[in-house]
Amino acid sequence: MTTTPRHFRDYRGLPMPLLDVAAHRRIEVRDADASLMRRAAEAAAEWVLASLGDKVRGGSVLVCAGPGNNGGDALLCALQLHRRGVAVRAVVPVRPGGGDALAAFESARQAGVPLLVDLPDDATGCAVAVDGLFGIGLRRPLGGPFEALAAALSSLRSPTRPVLALDLPSGLDADTGRPVGGGPVVAASATLAMIALKPGLFTGLGRDYTGRVWLAPLGLTDGLPHSRATSRSNAEGSGDADAAGAILNAPGLFLPSLPARRAAAHKGTFGTVAIVGGDTGTCGATLLSARAALSAGAGRVHAVMLGTGAPAYDAPHPEIMIRAADKFDWDSADALSVGAGMGRSDSARAVLGRAIETGKPAVLDADALNLLADDGALAARAAAAGDRFVLTPHPGEAARLLGTDTGTVEANRPGALRQLQQRFRCTVVLKGSGTLIGRVGAPALLNPTGNAGLASGGTGDVLGGLIGAFLAQRLSPGDAAAAAVYWHGRAAETLAERGIGPAGLTAGELAPEVRGLMNQALHERDGREGDGPLVALADADAAGSPRQAPLY
Ligand SMILES: NC(=O)C1=CN([C@@H]2O[C@H](COP(=O)(O)OP(=O)(O)OC[C@H]3O[C@@H](n4cnc5c(N)ncnc54)[C@H](OP(=O)(O)O)[C@@H]3O)[C@@H](O)[C@H]2O)[C@@H](O)CC1
Ligand SMILES: [K+]
Structure with missing residues (x-):
């Protein structure tokens, strides 16, 4: 996908703030409600639809969902795709324990999204795969069914079959860019960061797993790059409480x-x-x-x-x-x-x-x-x-x-x-x-x-x-x-x-x-050397056009 979808911000070349997990959690406490997960899912579905292009009717989508809110994002994404007529299946090895993630699971189930416990045998037949196993809440290395799913998602990635990681590739530490606990990490073709970019997407081993990184601010962060002025005032302690821990370097x-x-x-x-x-x-x-x-x-x-x-x-x-x-x-x-x-x-x-x-x-x-x-x-x-x-x-x-x-x-x-x-x-x-x-x-x-x-x-x-x-x-x-x-x-x-x-x-x-x-x-x-004003001379060339020459 080469164009920027509607809900996304193309931040490349801009000095974007990078928020660590603690800063995301502060935003969550301040602003999160069920509509946030819906907006995250909308952005993800929009990415998948743009990626499917003219295969929207023929191609199928495989979504892998974990037990937390990252899985909730994935399940609501599956629901939205299902409602738009896309052939989508969701692999949910563990039923979400509660909260928004469980509500998302119930909504998807009631709407008739096919929910599977294991990876289907024909997984390689999908056109796009979505990694919604874990996001910023992963605390221990991926194990059991999640380890197997992470390996399967990584092997699905190909130049013609994108694997989209929601928020970050599952298994990656959002702050350091290291595999959580030295465990496996999903190798994605693209990553859709929710709310803000995270340092781990760009440092450590992060860049080997993320593919191209997209940003969906979800209306919470203005998504605006830091100016020189704001980056200095934040450092002096007068900036926003959620000021970036780091900023993406940019001209x-x-x-x-x-x-x-x-x-x-x-x-x-x-x-x-x-x-x-x-x-x-x-x-x-x-x-x-x-x-x-x-x-x-x-x-x-x-x-x-x-x-x-x-x-x-x-x-x-x-x-x-x-x-x-x-x-x-x-x-x-x-x-x-x-x-x-x-x-x-x-x-x-x-x-x-x-x-x-x-x-x-x-x-x-x-x-x-x-x-x-x-x-x-x-x-x-x-x-x-x-x-x-x-x-x-x-x-x-x-x-x-x-x-x-x-x-x-x-x-x-x-x-x-x-x-x-x-x-x-x-x-x-x-x-x-x-x-x-x-x-x-x-x-x-x-x-x-x-x-x-x-x-x-x-x-x-x-x-x-x-x-x-x-x-x-x-x-x-x-x-x-x-x-x-x-x-x-x-x-x-x-x-x-x-x-x-x-x-x-x-x-x-x-x-x-x-x-x-x-x-x-x-x-x-x-401006370029010699870009100064041209002075029209009074004489004309042979074709009768006025000749222009630089002043010097
Ligand atoms: N921040 C925001 O405002 C927004 C966040 N959003 C989305 O939510 C994501 C964060 O959600 P999250 O906090 O629920 O964490 P998530 O990564 O889904 O995992 C936690 C769950 O996994 C469990 N668990 C942990 N490790 C495990 C393991 N190795 N193996 C098995 N289980 C393990 C853990 O259980 P516990 O450790 O408590 O036992 C818990 O149940 C974020 O990345 C983004 O996608 C968006 O919707 C937009 C707004
Ligand atoms: K993920």
């Missing part, structure tokens, strides 16, 4: 901060960034990062090398000024990106200490993070240096910084982000599927862009260079991180759309793509 949040490319600009306007690393044998990482910084619009880029063996200049990009760390004039840089290819030697430790002392905005990445993890005194100096840093750990580096293991970080990514921010009091980018960006004084961002093409060597160095370039352009650490992470992921997507990835996407290909995306966004914001 509207950071684009206003990017400097305009005015005709009178000079290279100083866009800042100087120093990419610091380059131990002997690992200068490539530093150059990769420096090239990314160039592509992201920094006015000047230094590559500062600690070791020996660096080339005198970077042949494809002689614009990059390569410097030895012991001779580098730190005052010449507006921002730093420290860590790419830096190693963990004593001189690397000393250079990191010097970078912290400069007082410049800085990305601390890769080996800089490992040095912080190894050296408590250095970490304390970084934490005391204020909020001008951006830390960019992947889950392994985050685990080392927190003195735990990667599994623990991945089991609760938002929790790990909070701990890192409490310790370092600065912007933290926790990389991974659904990168999280913890900002200072503003809600965390969850990044929706990116794909498996980013799982290759050097992509982190590119990200570090991009953030450094945006810091040099005077973006705040939070905005610099948001811009870099968003376009880094979006570049992987647009490259993959052209067949350049996800398999075989190389890190170096990301930077020119980011440049294209950024310029497109700037053109949309500011």
Whole structure:
């Protein structure tokens, strides 16, 4: 289905609030009545009907319903489809215990919806399947008949037979994006989130199970994206009580901060960034990062090398000024990106200490993070240096910084982000599927862009260079991180759309793509260079049409 159904909101590219289970429960206490389940079911039925298209009469629908309100949504959806003449059957292994879910079960039964206890033998004959086993109320791993149904629903998913998950794929933790209790999760083709988007749909393993995510606000949340203003006021505690725990990262949040490319600009306007690393044998990482910084619009880029063996200049990009760390004039840089290819030697430790002392905005990445993890005194100096840093750990580096293991970080990514921010009091980018960006004084961002093409060597160095370039352009650490992470992921997507990835996407290909995306966004914001008024000249061309020419 490519068009947006009537009751749904197409939120893609917008900074939407992400509500955790506790926030959903607060809304439920405040606003829920039986009509809410009916509206949820209406939205689901609308999705199914749009998906069936011209198969509405011939195709059958299989709905799987659990014992709670997620199952209630599914049963009312089945009832609505039944009333519209669709051949629908509902598998209900356990009769709902009470409340709205039991009322939904009774309504479906009385209306004559075929209700089955087990999956029918001809399940593969359905045109669309609906996963209404569990939503935000799942507390233990799927077991017994639900485990078997989850497996069956996952195997029904095919390019021609969509499986729609109601609210979220059953088995997924709505807050963390992890399987509840390590149990099975339904692999859906699409997920229809009710009321609000949930963080678990976009982080952890969530994106592997959700398929495309749709949103039905059900008239409860306005469904409106967060503006920069509301996201800041909520962080200060004056916003709505149901303010988002996190917000979906989107250009509207950071684009206003990017400097305009005015005709009178000079290279100083866009800042100087120093990419610091380059131990002997690992200068490539530093150059990769420096090239990314160039592509992201920094006015000047230094590559500062600690070791020996660096080339005198970077042949494809002689614009990059390569410097030895012991001779580098730190005052010449507006921002730093420290860590790419830096190693963990004593001189690397000393250079990191010097970078912290400069007082410049800085990305601390890769080996800089490992040095912080190894050296408590250095970490304390970084934490005391204020909020001008951006830390960019992947889950392994985050685990080392927190003195735990990667599994623990991945089991609760938002929790790990909070701990890192409490310790370092600065912007933290926790990389991974659904990168999280913890900002200072503003809600965390969850990044929706990116794909498996980013799982290759050097992509982190590119990200570090991009953030450094945006810091040099005077973006705040939070905005610099948001811009870099968003376009880094979006570049992987647009490259993959052209067949350049996800398999075989190389890190170096990301930077020119980011440049294209950024310029497109700037053109949309500011107009294209040369878009100024055309002045009609008095003379006419040979055909007698007035000729137009630009003023300059
Ligand atoms: N929030 C809202 O305002 C709105 C919510 N809506 C919908 O409701 C959904 C939330 O409904 P929900 O709270 O009833 O939870 P749900 O996910 O159906 O499961 C709970 C039931 O399952 C049971 N159970 C749990 N684990 C189990 C297991 N492993 N194996 C077996 N049983 C297990 C649990 O029993 P218990 O744990 O208490 O023993 C309880 O009976 C939400 O996702 C959305 O779809 C919409 O209608 C719109 C408005
Ligand atoms: K579900």
